Amino acid sequence: MSKLAFEGILSGPVAGYVAACKDLGGLLEKQAGFVEQAFKEEMAFLNKASAMAKPSDDEFQAMLAVIGGEMGKVASVTSEAAPRSPLENHLTAVSESIGALGWVAVDPKPVPYIGDMEQAGEFYLSKILMQYKKTEEFGKHERFAKSLRQLCAALKAYVKEYHTTSLQWNAVSRKTVRGPASTVVEEQPSGVDELSSFEEIISGPLASYVAACKDLGDLVEKQAGFVSDVFKEELTFLTKVSAMAKPSDDEFQAMLAVIGGEMGKVASVTSEAAPRSPLENHLTAVSESIGALGWVAVDSKPVPYIGDMEQAGEFYLSKILMQYKKTEEFGKHERFVKSLRELCAALKAYVKEYHTTSLQWNTASRKTVRGPASTVVEEQPSGVDELSSFEEIISGPLASYVAACKDLGDLVEKQAGFVSDVFKEELTFLTKVSAMAKPSDDEFQAMLAVIGGEMGTVASVTSEAAPRSPLENHLTAVSESIGALGWVGVDSKPVPYIGDMEQAGEFYLSKILMQYKKTEEFGKHERFVKSLRELCAALKAYVKEYHTTSLQWNTASRKTVKGSASAVVEEESSGTDPLSSFEAVLSGSVEEYSKAAKELGGLVEEQSTFFVAALKEEFKLLQNASKMAKPGADAFQAMLTPIAENMGKVGEIASQAPPRDPFQNHLNALSESVGALGWVAVDSTPVPFIADMAAAGEFYISKLLMEYKKKDDFAKHEAFSKNLKAVYADLKKYVKKYHTTQLSWNYASSS
Numbered sequence: 231m232s233k234l235a236f237e238g239i240l241s242g243p244v245a246g247y248v249a250a251c252k253d254l255g256g257l258l259e260k261q262a263g264f265v266e267q268a269f270k271e272e273m274a275f276l277n278k279a280s281a282m283a284k285p286s287d288d289e290f291q292a293m294l295a296v297i298g299g300e301m302g303k304v305a306s307v308t309s310e311a312a313p314r315s316p317l318e319n320h321l322t323a324v325s326e327s328i329g330a331l332g333w334v335a336v337d338p339k340p341v342p343y344i345g346d347m348e349q350a351g352e353f354y355l356s357k358i359l360m361q362y363k364k365t366e367e368f369g370k371h372e373r374f375a376k377s378l379r380q381l382c383a384a385l386k387a388y389v390k391e392y393h394t395t396s397l398q399w400n401a402v403s404r405k406t407v408r409g410p411a412s413t414v415v416e417e418q419p420s421g422v423d424e425l426s427s428f429e430e431i432i433s434g435p436l437a438s439y440v441a442a443c444k445d446l447g448d449l450v451e452k453q454a455g456f457v458s459d460v461f462k463e464e465l466t467f468l469t470k471v472s473a474m475a476k477p478s479d480d481e482f483q484a485m486l487a488v489i490g491g492e493m494g495k496v497a498s499v500t501s502e503a504a505p506r507s508p509l510e511n512h513l514t515a516v517s518e519s520i521g522a523l524g525w526v527a528v529d530s531k532p533v534p535y536i537g538d539m540e541q542a543g544e545f546y547l548s549k550i551l552m553q554y555k556k557t558e559e560f561g562k563h564e565r566f567v568k569s570l571r572e573l574c575a576a577l578k579a580y581v582k583e584y585h586t587t588s589l590q591w592n593t594a595s596r597k598t599v600r601g602p603a604s605t606v607v608e609e610q611p612s613g614v615d616e617l618s619s620f621e622e623i624i625s626g627p628l629a630s631y632v633a634a635c636k637d638l639g640d641l642v643e644k645q646a647g648f649v650s651d652v653f654k655e656e657l658t659f660l661t662k663v664s665a666m667a668k669p670s671d672d673e674f675q676a677m678l679a680v681i682g683g684e685m686g687t688v689a690s691v692t693s694e695a696a697p698r699s700p701l702e703n704h705l706t707a708v709s710e711s712i713g714a715l716g717w718v719g720v721d722s723k724p725v726p727y728i729g730d731m732e733q734a735g736e737f738y739l740s741k742i743l744m745q746y747k748k749t750e751e752f753g754k755h756e757r758f759v760k761s762l763r764e765l766c767a768a769l770k771a772y773v774k775e776y777h778t779t780s781l782q783w784n785t786a787s788r789k790t791v792k793g794s795a796s797a798v799v800e801e802e803s804s805g806t807d808p809l810s811s812f813e814a815v816l817s818g819s820v821e822e823y824s825k826a827a828k829e830l831g832g833l834v835e836e837q838s839t840f841f842v843a844a845l846k847e848e849f850k851l852l853q854n855a856s857k858m859a860k861p862g863a864d865a866f867q868a869m870l871t872p873i874a875e876n877m878g879k880v881g882e883i884a885s886q887a888p889p890r891d892p893f894q895n896h897l898n899a900l901s902e903s904v905g906a907l908g909w910v911a912v913d914s915t916p917v918p919f920i921a922d923m924a925a926a927g928e929f930y931i932s933k934l935l936m937e938y939k940k941k942d943d944f945a946k947h948e949a950f951s952k953n954l955k956a957v958y959a960d961l962k963k964y965v966k967k968y969h970t971t972q973l974s975w976n977y978a979s980s981s
Contacts, residue, residue, distance in 0.1 A: 233273075233276070233277060233280065235388050235391065235392065236272075236273050236276060236388060237273070238384075239269065239381075239384045239385060239388060240266075240269055240270065240273065242384065243377070243380045243381040243383075243384040243385075244265070244266055244269050244381060246377045246380065246381075247262065247265070247374075247377040247378055247380075247381045248262045248263075248265075248266055249377075250370075250373045250374040250376075250377040250378075251374065251377075253370050253373065253374075254317065254320065254370055254371070254374060256317060257307055257310055257311055257315075257317060257321060258317050258320050258321060258324075258374075260307055261304055261307040261308075261321060261324055261325075262324075264300055264303040264304045264307065265304055265324060265328065267300050267303075268297060268300035268301050268303075268304060268328065268331055269331070271296050271297045271300050272297050272331050272334070274296075275293055275294075275296070275297055275334065276334075278293065279293075279334075279397060279398070279399050279400075280398075280399075280400070281400065282399065282400055283399055283400050284399040284400075287572060287575050288568075288572075290335075294334065294335055297331060297332075297334070298332075301328050301329065301331055301332070304324060304325055304328045305325040305328065307321060307325070308321040308322055308324075308325045319354045319355075319357045319358045319361065320354075320358060320371075320374060322351075322354045323351040323352075323353075323354035323355050323358065323375075323378060324351065324378065326347070326350040326351040326353075326354065327347055327348060327350065327351030327378065327382055328347075329347040329350070330343075330344045330347035330348060330382060330385055330386075331385075332347075333385075333389055333393075333397075334397050335397075336396070337396050339395070340389050340393060340395075340396060340397070341386060341389055341390045341394065341913075342913075342915065344382070344385060344386045344389060345386065345912065345913050347382075348379075348382040348383075348386065349908070349912070349919075351378065351382070352379075352908070352911075353905075355375045355378065355379065356874045356877070356878055357878065358371050358374070358375055359371070359372065359375055359871070359874075360875060360878050376864065376867070379863065379867065380863060383863060386913070424468070424472060424584045424590075424593055425465070425468060425469055425472060427580055427583065427584065428464070428465050428468055428580060429465065431461070431573070431576045431577060431580060432458075432461050432462065432465065434576070435569070435572045435573040435575075435576040436457070436458060436461050436573055438569045438572065438573075439454065439457070439566075439569040439570055439572075439573045440454045440455075440457075440458055441569075442562075442565045442566040442568075442569040442570075443566065443569075445562050445565065445566075446509065446512065446562055446563070446566060448509060449499055449502055449503055449507075449509060449513060450509050450512050450513060450516075450566070452499055453496055453499040453500075453513055453516055453517075454516075456492060456495040456496045456499065457496055457516060457520065459492050459495070460489060460492040460493055460496060460520065460523055461523070463488050463489050463492050464489055464523055464526070466488075467485060467486075467488070467489060467526065468526075470485065471485075471526075471589060471590075471591055471592075471593075472591075472592070472593045473592065474591065474592055475591055475592050476591040476592075479764060479767045479768070479771070480764070483760065483763060483764070483767075486526065486527055489523060489524075489526070490524075490740065491743075493520050493521070493523060493524065493740075494740050494743065494744055496516060496517055496520045497517040497520065497740075498744065499513060499517070500513040500514055500516075500517045508553075511546045511547075511549045511550045511553065512546075512550060512563075512566060514543075514546045515543040515544075515545075515546035515547050515550065515567075515570060516543065516570065518539070518542040518543040518545075518546065519539055519540060519542065519543030519570065519574055520539075521539040521542070522535075522536040522539035522540060522574060522577055522578075523577070524539075525577075525581055525585075525589075526589050527589075528588070528589075528729065529588055529725060529726070529729055529770060529774070531587070531726065532581050532585060532587075532588060532589070533578060533581055533582045533586065536574070536577060536578045536581060537578065539574075540574040540575075540578065543570065543574070544571075547567045547570065547571065550563050550566070550567055551563070551564065551567055616660070616664060616776045616782075616785055617657070617660060617661055617664060619772055619775070619776065620656070620657050620660055620772060621657065623653065623765070623768045623769060623772060624650075624653050624654065624657065626768070627761070627764045627765040627767075627768040628649070628650060628653050628765055630761045630764065630765075631646065631649070631758075631761040631762055631764075631765045632646045632647075632649075632650055633761075634754075634757045634758040634760075634761040634762075635758065635761075637754050637757065637758075638701065638704065638754055638755070638758060640701060641691055641694055641695055641699075641701060641705060642701050642704050642705060642708075642758070644691055645688055645691040645692075645705055645708055645709075646708075648684060648687045648688045648691065649688055649708060649712065651684050651687075652681060652684040652685055652688060652712065652715055653715070655680050655681050655684050656681055656715055656718070658680075659677060659678075659680070659681060659718065660718075662677065663677075663718075663781065663782075663783055663784075663785075664783075664784070664785045665784065666783065666784055667783055667784050668783040668784075671819070671956050671959045671960060671963070672956065675952070675955075675956075678718065678719055681715060681716075681718070682716075685712050685713065685715060685716065688708060688709060688712045689709040689712065691705060691709070692705040692706055692708075692709045700745075703738045703739075703741045703742045703745065704738075704742060704755075704758060706735075706738045707735040707736075707737075707738035707739050707742065707759075707762060708735065708762065710731070710734040710735040710737075710738065711731055711732060711734065711735030711762065711766055712731075713731040713734070714727075714728045714731035714732060714766060714769055714770075715769070716731075717769075717773055717777075717781075718781050720780070720781075721780060721921070721962070721966075722779060722780055723779070723780075724773050724777060724779075724780060724781070725770060725773055725774045725778065728766070728769060728770045728773060729770065731766075732766040732767075732770065735762065735766070736763075739759045739762065739763065742755050742758070742759055743755070743756065743759055808852065808856065808964075808968040808969075808974070808977070809849075809852060809853060809856060811964055811967070811968065812848075812849055812852055812964060813849070815845075815957070815960045815961065815964055816845060816846065816849060818960065819953060819956040819957045819959075819960045820842060820845055820957055820960075822953045822956065823838065823841075823950075823953035823954055823956070823957050824838055824839075824842055825953075826946070826949040826950040826952075826953045826954075827950060829946050829949070829950075830893065830896065830946055830947070830950060832893060833883055833886065833887055833891075833893060833897060834893050834896045834897065834950070836883055837880055837883040837884065837897055837900055837901075838900075840876045840877075840879040840880045840883070841876070841880050841900060841904060843876045844873050844876035844877050844880070844904070844907050845907065847872040847873045847876060848873050848907055848910065850872075851869050851870070851873065851910060852910075854869065855973060855974070855975050855976075856974075856975075856976070856977055857976065858975065858976055859975055859976050860975040860976075866911075870910065870911055873907060873908075873910070874908075877904050877905070877907055877908070880900055880901055880904045881901045881904070883897060883901070884897040884898055884900070884901035895930040895931075895933045895934035895937065896930075896934055896947075896950060898927075898930040899927040899928075899930035899931045899934065899951075899954060900927065900954065902923075902926040902927045902929075902930060903923050903924050903925075903926055903927025903928075903954075903958065904923075905923040905926070906919070906920045906923035906924055906958055906961060907961075908923075909961075909965055909969075909973075910973050911973075912972065913972055915971070916965050916969060916970075916971075916972060916973070917962055917965055917966045917970070920958065920961055920962045920965060921962060923958075924955075924958035924962070927954070927958075928955075931951045931954065931955065934947055934950075934951065935947065935948065935951055
């Protein structure tokens with residue numbers, strides 16, 4: 231069935247797309263040939279996958295190489311176009327979308343991945359329709375846009391149907407055995423298997439990497455010795471972990487210290503290389519990737535964390551292959567690259583298998599006890615306990631940090647005073663939050679402003695340090711970590727956010743330990759590092775305990791009602807219907823933004839009119855959607871067109887501004903973020919999509935606030951920034967409430 235479905239894509243949407251390209255001719259027709267070939271290669275790949283078990287990583291990469299080569303040809307055609315070619319947008323739309331065929335290598339959630347590629351091309355398709363709208367040849371270009379959209383939609387539908395979570399292997403021989411009310415019991419991997427698997431990494435991929443480094447010699451070989459030491463220390467660590475319950479934070483940090491020290495040695499070798507050393511990229515690739523072994527300290531989702539570290543090194547591995555491609559010694563360098571990639575892949579696979587969500591403790595003695603329909607009842611922490619716990623952070627880890635800073639004196643001590651102020655302001659904030667319902671976005675932003683101001687003061691101390699100050703790393707570590715207190719403004723998953731801020735500071739803490747390791751004053755600096763780590767860990771533990779998913783409001787008055795098979799009853803705000811709520815956004819934050827833009831005048835005001843028009847068109851779409859079933863692709867695209875046209879005009883106005891226009895940042899802030907209105911066409915998770923688009927504009931908002939900070943008319947620019955942010959915050963809140971997974975249809979008539 232899967233095979234027939236993909237054949238249907240080739241004979242239907244692919245053929246339709248090729249025909250549309252043939253009508254336009256030129257490079258577009260040439261590119262279409264490569265697209266067709268890429269789909270044929272993908273079909274050959276899927277046929278193989280359906281008849282075989284998942285192969286090794288090397289074999290898998292070899293299978294992918296043919297598809298990747300064809301995709302590369304598709305993208306390369308774009309560079310052949312002359313500047314300002316009338317078909318430039320067409321070629322770019324295809325080269326941006328073709329990445330969707332790479333879904334076969336996406337391990338979880340390939341459907342959203344295809345959606346991302348689709349959206350990347352959609353921008354150019356909208357430009358094409360606007361470019362040719364009033365020309366005689368509009369029909370040809372419209373057919374091209376429609377055919378590419380249909381092709382992407384067909385691929386997405388196919389993957390959603392047959393490979394929902396990831397590429398399915400050996401589908402033709404897969405059997406499902408069911409018994410009456412069948413129960414699946416999965417054995418958890420034992421501690422022994424887990425440790426044996428890590429030992430296999432050491433004896434396999436790690437040994438191959440060390441051998442490849444030995445062939446290259448010099449500092450690369452030296453660094454490999456340290457890498458080997460880190461893996462061995464991690465095995466010792468995991469052996470202890472498998473046989474014990476999770477210890478206190480202090481004990482845990484002490485256990486991690488040895489691994490951290492060895493990782494520091496790996497990174498330090500890079501600094502020994504001479505300028506422009508032929509092995510500089512090799513050393514840097516390893517020092518960038520070695521952080522992956524720090525997964526043991528990652529509180530949640532360690533696998534993506536390893537992936538991030540892997541990607542950091544990948545940039546340098548690609549440079550190595552290019553650097554040595556045409557040399558006689560290419561084989562040695564290629565082996566090095568391959569061995570490091572395989573080592574990272576093996577580590578990621580190990581963690582995915584045995585420590586999927588976080589480091590697992592006491593696995594050797596873990597027992598699973600099942601009783602009849604067992605019920606777990608968890609007491610929610612009360613508002614009082616929550617505040618007491620935060621006070622304990624202030625009187626404990628924060629006080630220790632301040633004391634450690636006092637020992638170092640100077641700007642570090644000064645900065646610590648400001649850090650103390652931020653924590654106290656956050657306690658005041660949390661006290662208010664515990665006794666009130668969630669306020670409007672404006673009120674919430676006003677509440678956050680005090681904390682934000684104090685955080686800014688902490689960061690500003692860093693700029694007071696003299697160049698190459700011996701305490702520069704200390705100040706930077708704190709200014710990078712202090713953002714963790716901004717978790718209160720994070721809409722979802724604040725714990726990983728704190729972890730990200732923590733990691734940002736960790737780099738500088740490691741540098742401090744290396745800087746002072748052999749000095750008499752090492753103890754003072756080590757205490758500083760330890761105290762800051764403990765402070766961040768305490769904050770993370772607090773948020774994990776009391777605000778796991780997001781900031782919790784009105785906890786002091788929250789009631790828990792328990793009966794048999796206890797249930798938690800929470801009062802939900804009744805709210806209003808979706809259309810009234812969107813009208814409230816239009817008459818509220820959108821209206822305020824429009825007024826602020828009018829105050830600035832010129833292109834900013836003109837641009838705002840199209841933004842408002844796009845939102846009003848979106849309201850019309852929502853009105854129609856509320857009373858109709860979801861239409862076909864063509865009809866839906868027609869509904870989206872008025873929104874897209876106004877969004878396109880927003881972007882056009884930004885490009886009209888002369889160089890160094892005083893409002894360039896204002897215009898860019900909107901043109902970069904206006905894509906958020908495209909949430910209506912996002913098939914899944916529209917809320918993160920809005921957040922990503924809004925974040926793209928945030929960069930320019932920050933720039934304009936800095937630019938006008940000391941000018942007399944700062945208030946006008948601040949109002950513009952504040953109100954634009956409020957629009958997106960309201961939009962996100964609206965979509966989260968009424969269209970959480972995707973645009974809802976025909977809800978007005980549902981009972």
